[in-house]
Amino acid sequence: MTAPAVSPARPTSQNAPLLEVRDLNAFYGQSHVLHGVNLHVRPGEVVSLIGRNGAGKTTTLKSIMGVLRSRTGQITFDGQDLTRLPSNRVAARGLAWVPEERAILSSLTVRENLELPPARPGGWNLERAYEAFPVLRERGHHPGSKLSGGEQQMLAIVRVLRSGPKLLLLDEPSEGLAPVIVQRIGDMLAELRREGLSVILVEQNLKFATRLADRHYVFVDGQVVDEVRADEVEARRADLLRYLSV
Numbered sequence: 106m107t108a109p110a111v112s113p114a115r116p117t118s119q120n121a122p123l124l125e126v127r128d129l130n131a132f133y134g135q136s137h138v139l140h141g142v143n144l145h146v147r148p149g150e151v152v153s154l155i156g157r158n159g160a161g162k163t164t165t166l167k168s169i170m171g172v173l174r175s176r177t178g179q180i181t182f183d184g185q186d187l188t189r190l191p192s193n194r195v196a197a198r199g200l201a202w203v204p205e206e207r208a209i210l211s212s213l214t215v216r217e218n219l220e221l222p223p224a225r226p227g228g229w230n231l232e233r234a235y236e237a238f239p240v241l242r243e244r245g246h247h248p249g250s251k252l253s254g255g256e257q258q259m260l261a262i263v264r265v266l267r268s269g270p271k272l273l274l275l276d277e278p279s280e281g282l283a284p285v286i287v288q289r290i291g292d293m294l295a296e297l298r299r300e301g302l303s304v305i306l307v308e309q310n311l312k313f314a315t316r317l318a319d320r321h322y323v324f325v326d327g328q329v330v331d332e333v334r335a336d337e338v339e340a341r342r343a344d345l346l347r348y349l350s351v
């Protein structure tokens with residue numbers, strides 16, 4: 106399926122975006138994988154990036170975070186240009202990324218994993234983490250390597266919330282998890298959303314994405330080819346399923 110790239114509706118001055126990505130092109134060596142991606146996230150919005158494997162969703166997150174530096178275009182966050190900043194300075198501006206591989210420290214215990222990132226003002230303390238996911242308290246002395254996939258995902262999310270980010274970037278948080286755990290993580294994200302946290306959610310699980318996201322950007326071959334608002338999802342479900350089918 107080939108579809109033309111779309112330029113999403115530009116935000117108005119009343120609801121200026123927290124994040125704006127303009128004409129993003131990204132490269133792995135000679136391989137040109139993102140071709141002019143445009144997207145934005147308004148304060149308090151949850152936005153999903155959906156599309157088949159290899160469509161460019163993870164590369165978009167890496168480009169925003171400054172982990173992938175070989176890119177062109179403009180990335181603006183809270184009115185500041187992130188494009189030339191290294192990833193540690195991007196994180197310091199209030200962006201937090203939970204990669205697909207969950208990036209917890211497997212030799213450290215759950216508690217050590219939670220205590221290692223310094224809690225910043227507005228960030229989660231241990232009590233809040235344990236309240237959201239009591240299993241993390243129960244497993245406090247277990248090494249990260251001994252946790253189930255769901256527990257690792259919970260730990261990975263809570264760890265980055267210690268820094269009190271303004272924008273959370275989640276890469277396939279539901280992948281490989283049992284439905285009951287997916288539900289629990291979805292409940293927690295819904296609560297964060299109610300509190301006004303902005304989120305970019307990369308997902309292949311349409312049910313999970315549509316439960317949470319205000320808008321969906323559809324990726325095909327390194328481009329955004331469609332944008333679907335939450336109130337359009339029912340009418341456009343067949344299109345969305347087609348975009349995701351292999």
Ligand SMILES: Nc1ncnc2c1ncn2[C@@H]1O[C@H](COP(=O)(O)OP(=O)(O)OP(=O)(O)O)[C@@H](O)[C@H]1O
Binds near residue numbers: 156
């Ligand atoms: N480190 C890398 N080196 C070279 N090519 C890469 C690398 N990582 C990803 N790619 C390629 O870039 C393209 C986009 O991959 P990306 O991981 O962003 O896709 P995705 O939509 O997130 O899919 P997935 O769910 O499979 O990760 C694919 O063609 C992929 O093969």
